[in-house]
């Protein structure tokens with residue numbers, strides 16, 4: 001008899017904890033093929049005098065990152081990532097993207113060579129030579145295992161409350177589709193599997209930049225029509241970004257949950273939007289507001305805007321992506337936020353002749 005598949009969740013923040021709840025319950029309901037214990041790596045910290053791992057293992061709540069949500073008892077918090085990942089068959093990577101290299105370094109040579117990974121991480125990695133890498137590429141290259149991506153319109157607190165939503169799993173290896181769908185799907189978290197892993201992941205990363213723009217528009221006092229324009233122009237830049245840098249990309253993937261749906265939910269309900277609005281209203285830095293407003297949770301939009309700009313600047317292509325470029329420059333204090341409206345008004349999408357006619 002084939003041995004049961006052991007699952008490890010690498011990360012335990014807001015989304016990491018919400019997904020551990022789903023996966024923990026799903027493995028209990030499907031003891032073939034899954035092992036019933038789900039190990040969850042926790043970046044150890046002290047919360048109100050107790051270790052976070054101890055709180056999770058005794059009280060079954062991540063009081064810091066997902067308060068008020070009961071985690072299944074078979075989700076076991078482990079402070080050493082090597083111990084957590086040991087012998088795992090499926091590694092679910094779900095941590096802020098700025099930490100992924102450091103964590104993979106610790107896991108180098110320690111993961112089961114037959115394991116598969118799935119990345120829930122939104123962002124890019126800057127590469128030598130002026131380009132960027134997908135986070136799944138970093139995982140594949142550093143750990144030498146295949147990696148799929150799960151992205152979607154999935155604000156963690158809502159998913160944790162079991163409010164209906166959808167997600168997209170992008171795969172490169174066909175056989176991973178059914179296994180991962182069984183691991184993640186519930187009656188309130190519906191999964192579509194597609195073979196366009198790259199676009200799934202690129203959408204998840206880029207929409208966080210647009211959400212920062214949506215927050216700027218909100219902070220400047222504009223209404224829903226303006227935000228819809230930010231969303232539309234952002235979507236056009238996301239599509240163009242895939243056309244230019246990932247020509248194998250399939251445009252129909254933008255219609256999956258990882259595309260338009262995630263863009264919309266993040267521009268209305270996400271942390272990037274919220275902090276960007278406060279940035280305009282308070283004049284404080286993004287870093288200060290992240291620390292003040294998010295209680296340890298991390299923003300992905302501003303660093304992703306930097307990563308994208310790093311490549312665009314190197315390729316002398318900033319003017320082809322004026323929305324992404326303006327958002328980066330505003331975050332860095334190189335452009336006044338009031339100029340954001342000029343960026344929208346003068347966007348090449350409005351220039352004639354319209355390139356699509």
Ligand SMILES: NC(=O)C1=CN([C@@H]2O[C@H](COP(=O)(O)OP(=O)(O)OC[C@H]3O[C@@H](n4cnc5c(N)ncnc54)[C@H](O)[C@@H]3O)[C@@H](O)[C@H]2O)C=CC1
Pocket residue numbers: 011012013014015016017042043044065094095096097099120121122123154155156157296297298299300
């Ligand atoms: N929260 C959400 O609603 C959603 C988040 N995501 C994505 O999932 C990924 C993870 O996000 P969250 O789980 O929300 O994380 P989070 O934003 O709650 O981040 C906090 C986590 O980072 C850890 N951390 C802090 N310093 C660290 C360090 N030096 N090294 C390693 N870990 C450290 C903390 O221990 C905590 O687990 C991100 O890429 C995010 O874009 C995707 C969908 C929804």
Ligand SMILES: O=C(CO)COP(=O)(O)O
Pocket residue numbers: 122152153154155156208211262265266269270271272273299300
């Ligand atoms: O990715 C998300 C929803 O799918 C969450 O977005 P924020 O990081 O802006 O909260």
